[in-house]
Amino acid sequence: MSVVPFVDFKARVSAVRGELEAAVGRVLDSGWFILGREGEAFERELASACGAQDAVGVASGTEAIQLALSAVGVGAGDEVVTSPLTAAFTGLAILAAGGRPVFADVDPATLNVAPEAVARAVTPRTKALLPVHLYGHPADLDPLLQIARDHGLPLVEDACQAHGARYKGRVVGALSGIGALSFYPTKNLGALGDAGAVLVNDPALAVRLRRTRNGGQTDRYHHAEPGINSRLDEMQAAVLRVGLRHLERGNARRRELAAIYRRELANVGGLVLPVEQPYARSNHHLFVVRHPRRDALMAGLEERGIASLIHYPVPLHLQGAFAALGGRRGDFPVAEKAAGEIVSLPLYPEMTDAQALVVAAAVRELAAREA
Numbered sequence: 335m336s337v338v339p340f341v342d343f344k345a346r347v348s349a350v351r352g353e354l355e356a357a358v359g360r361v362l363d364s365g366w367f368i369l370g371r372e373g374e375a376f377e378r379e380l381a382s383a384c385g386a387q388d389a390v391g392v393a394s395g396t397e398a399i400q401l402a403l404s405a406v407g408v409g410a411g412d413e414v415v416t417s418p419l420t421a422a423f424t425g426l427a428i429l430a431a432g433g434r435p436v437f438a439d440v441d442p443a444t445l446n447v448a449p450e451a452v453a454r455a456v457t458p459r460t461k462a463l464l465p466v467h468l469y470g471h472p473a474d475l476d477p478l479l480q481i482a483r484d485h486g487l488p489l490v491e492d493a494c495q496a497h498g499a500r501y502k503g504r505v506v507g508a509l510s511g512i513g514a515l516s517f518y519p520t521k522n523l524g525a526l527g528d529a530g531a532v533l534v535n536d537p538a539l540a541v542r543l544r545r546t547r548n549g550g551q552t553d554r555y556h557h558a559e560p561g562i563n564s565r566l567d568e569m570q571a572a573v574l575r576v577g578l579r580h581l582e583r584g585n586a587r588r589r590e591l592a593a594i595y596r597r598e599l600a601n602v603g604g605l606v607l608p609v610e611q612p613y614a615r616s617n618h619h620l621f622v623v624r625h626p627r628r629d630a631l632m633a634g635l636e637e638r639g640i641a642s643l644i645h646y647p648v649p650l651h652l653q654g655a656f657a658a659l660g661g662r663r664g665d666f667p668v669a670e671k672a673a674g675e676i677v678s679l680p681l682y683p684e685m686t687d688a689q690a691l692v693v694a695a696a697v698r699e700l701a702a703r704e705a
């Protein structure tokens with residue numbers, strides 16, 4: 335029995351159970367389950383919350399990235415520059431769009447893709463840039479957008495971890511014009527299943543995305559172009575409308591808990607805390623610290639009933655799924671070193687201050703032992 339789990343879905347559901355039951359009840363009463371009123375309302379509400387012109391609901395974050403890349407013109411053999419330190423699904427979405435992932439090493443402070451490395455990775459075959467707002471801390475978008483402009487390339491934001499995070503005061507996700515969100519249950523805005531969305535500012539791209547998520551259909555049974563089946567169902571849309579109403583409050587609570595961790599873990603020898611850059615307001619999707627004896631730290635936490643995870647233990651260029659790209663150990667030294675030192679501590683809105691203090695005390699004690 336864990337003292338502090340990594341996330342607590344039962345607590346999350348029970349906090350809004352009445353609202354969820356009303357939302358599900360509305361869908362049951364409507365007799366309409368795919369692409370309907372709930373989905374349309376959610377798309378409007380989501381776009382407005384994210385400062386985007388439009389949002390297109392899809393079946394997962396992975397497919398949101400895939401469809402966004404296809405919409406901006408990525409096709410067979412086109413190179414897409416992204417981070418090697420991300421969910422493998424970022425790279426898999428590039429493959430699904432027919433593209434070829436090209437990795438660029440990360441910034442040692444934020445672990446987001448480093449703009450200088452992205453500039454070096456661009457070739458005549460590059461078709462798009464795909465930075466990830468890792469752990470909910472925005473990537474440094476202005477220099478990345480400058481690189482995109484210099485080379486006439488679209489930039490798609492992988493905002494799958496960054497719901498409500500801000501870059502220079504503005505919500506990320508469509509600051510470049512197009513970006514992808516995931517509503518996997520663990521995300522700051524989570525469905526009761528799989529779901530995702532593309533945020534988009536260009537009406538023509540929005541029309542295209544509404545086609546391609548639905549098999550490329552223009553009218554029923556008339557398929558103007560190849561698409562996929564990545565529709566958002568009404569049940570998840572109704573559930574997500576509830577979650578969206580509580581997103582800012584949840585993010586604010588995450589910020590309080592992160593502040594407790596920062597206060598309690600300041601000046602612990604060997605421990606590196608995440609930094610929030612002056613341009614960024616993180617949504618604290620994950621609270622990731624670094625320690626040279628990370629594995630021993632995690633083992634000690636587990637003994638005390640405290641959950642922890644690694645996001646992510648194997649950089650993409652060293653994953654079997656991307657072996658055909660020919661990546662080798664040593665290609666991206668900053669990402670590789672980080673992958674051996676990072677550990678994500680529990681942080682979720684329903685966590686109590688007392689639980690955060692228990693985690694912090696354990697980390698302090700273990701770090702002192704491993705120093």
Ligand SMILES: *Cc1c(COP(=O)(O)O)cnc(C)c1O
Binds near residue numbers: 397
């Ligand atoms: C969760 C996630 C994805 C994939 O989203 P799914 O909804 O699980 O398909 C892609 N990229 C990043 C950075 C993610 O965190």
